[in-house]
Amino acid sequence: MSAPVLGAVAGIDTGDTAWMLVATALVLMMTPALGLFYAGLVRSKNTLNTFMMSAGAIAVAAVTWAAIGYSLAFDGDGSLVGGLGHAFLNGVDLAPREGTTIPELVFFCFQATFCIITVALISGAVVERMRFGAFLVFAALWSVLVYAVLAHWAFGGGWLQAGGTLDFAGGIPVEMGSGFSALAAALVVGARRDYGRQALLPHNAMYVLLGAGLLWFGWFGFNGGSGFSTGDPSVLAFTNTLLCPACTLLVWFALDLARGRKVTAIGAATAIIVGCVAITPAGGFISPGWAMALGALAALPSYAVIVWRTRTRVDETLDVLAAHGTAGLFGILFIGFFAEAAWNGVSDGLLYGNAAQLGHQALAVLVTPAYAFVVTFVLLKLVSLAMPLRVDERQEAVGMDVTQHGEEAYVTGEGAILISTEAGEEMARPVADVG
Amino acid sequence: MKLVIGIVRPEKANDVLESLYRADVRGISISRVQGHGGELERVETYRGTTVQMGLSDKVRFEIAVSDDFVEPTVAALCEGGRTGEVGDGKIFVLPLEQAVRIRTGDVDTGAVTPVDK
Numbered sequence: 001m002s003a004p005v006l007g008a009v010a011g012i013d014t015g016d017t018a019w020m021l022v023a024t025a026l027v028l029m030m031t032p033a034l035g036l037f038y039a040g041l042v043r044s045k046n047t048l049n050t051f052m053m054s055a056g057a058i059a060v061a062a063v064t065w066a067a068i069g070y071s072l073a074f075d076g077d078g079s080l081v082g083g084l085g086h087a088f089l090n091g092v093d094l095a096p097r098e099g100t101t102i103p104e105l106v107f108f109c110f111q112a113t114f115c116i117i118t119v120a121l122i123s124g125a126v127v128e129r130m131r132f133g134a135f136l137v138f139a140a141l142w143s144v145l146v147y148a149v150l151a152h153w154a155f156g157g158g159w160l161q162a163g164g165t166l167d168f169a170g171g172i173p174v175e176m177g178s179g180f181s182a183l184a185a186a187l188v189v190g191a192r193r194d195y196g197r198q199a200l201l202p203h204n205a206m207y208v209l210l211g212a213g214l215l216w217f218g219w220f221g222f223n224g225g226s227g228f229s230t231g232d233p234s235v236l237a238f239t240n241t242l243l244c245p246a247c248t249l250l251v252w253f254a255l256d257l258a259r260g261r262k263v264t265a266i267g268a269a270t271a272i273i274v275g276c277v278a279i280t281p282a283g284g285f286i287s288p289g290w291a292m293a294l295g296a297l298a299a300l301p302s303y304a305v306i307v308w309r310t311r312t313r314v315d316e317t318l319d320v321l322a323a324h325g326t327a328g329l330f331g332i333l334f335i336g337f338f339a340e341a342a343w344n345g346v347s348d349g350l351l352y353g354n355a356a357q358l359g360h361q362a363l364a365v366l367v368t369p370a371y372a373f374v375v376t377f378v379l380l381k382l383v384s385l386a387m388p389l390r391v392d393e394r395q396e397a398v399g400m401d402v403t404q405h406g407e408e409a410y411v412t413g414e415g416a417i418l419i420s421t422e423a424g425e426e427m428a429r430p431v432a433d434v435g
Numbered sequence: 436m437k438l439v440i441g442i443v444r445p446e447k448a449n450d451v452l453e454s455l456y457r458a459d460v461r462g463i464s465i466s467r468v469q470g471h472g473g474e475l476e477r478v479e480t481y482r483g484t485t486v487q488m489g490l491s492d493k494v495r496f497e498i499a500v501s502d503d504f505v506e507p508t509v510a511a512l513c514e515g516g517r518t519g520e521v522g523d524g525k526i527f528v529l530p531l532e533q534a535v536r537i538r539t540g541d542v543d544t545g546a547v548t549p550v551d552k
Contacts, residue, residue, distance in 0.1 A: 398446055415469060416487065419485040
């Protein structure tokens, strides 16, 4: 027999598969988009390093996910963690993933992109001082010990999902997982040396806006693909991904106006993220009307956390906790009140007569942050025993781009002397010798 | 009346500003410049092309001061700008023929003295 042909395998739906292939590509694009968003928020001397944290997350998490993460998350329905049956992609092939109409390989890729962006998100807490190598080591361990475990709890048949907790697209592993891990990472790595002494301003607001826009675009694949089909939940989540962040934007404008008398662009970029995060867990479970309410309300706690955090000594640099942890937590809880079986076909929330759903959601909100925070804290402490987590004071002052990567984002080339090129050493001559 | 020019590392520019303010030196212009002062050159690689960066980014302070303020200004530049490594920069003190405050027409020492003093 020849290898099975896609579509000829029983149980595969070509329409669903086509959409999921596109959705996977959309979600992968979110990680470079995040790199752009983060790079704009840091100082110009750290532009490349900040983006490279996201590139590094793709490199590391894709490999760990294939090696073991996917198996721990999605092999079997053990209570705390999955099995090792799918380690190194064992048995992951063109046959449909159980409970879906798409090949398991597509399912694997789609879930891989989630693991990747979650690892990249945490970098926001430690940019401008954490060593690149140490971050990669941390990323590899975190993607397995925290992400894969939380993904199993929420999506893979683990105890939260089995107990009735609803999480459509990753409020638990992605948003709360990254947000509360980010807080732990910021505490272990420590504040930037200039933090609290100098104004540390975003160096390129346009990168921030462009990155946020691309993230929203990609989020249609993130939420719209989390039904693993072109069916009703995907359409509902897709619609809610448009409406919810729009309402967050409007409320954020109002909050900015009330606080500083001006609507800010970087505030708008932040609001887009907060709105997308809030609808992530709830997208396929609540009506479009409640999604709009969620967007509007989710602005409030995230805005408050940003205002509060910047007054503390905690240098959680790019506010992953506020944007992801807080809004993700809010979205998870919101399901408990406003889930509507008439829309989702699964469960009602408190408002529609099912108080138990709120209990399931509250449980996730208690255990997820605790697990993410504690394991990340311990993990980074252990990594710090093996290698320094941060660059030294002089390197931090000079900038991460030059000291970590030997490149600069905005190099002019003036005064640069050619040492070697692809044409070979013998071609090299000082540029000043020309003429 | 002198013109004090201090060329310092960009990453020390904020420290220099801090120590200048602490020394009560106001009235400062800064510009970003590139220079070479004997420090070790950085080697950078861009897709197979390796280059030696002969010029480093520096920040140039220009401060016009009355004679009494020359020493405190120079001291503040040194204190804020020093790391001890090659490449900390230079300070030049030049005689200044005339200074005019455009708003009031004040000249010389009057022009280089902050108004609230």
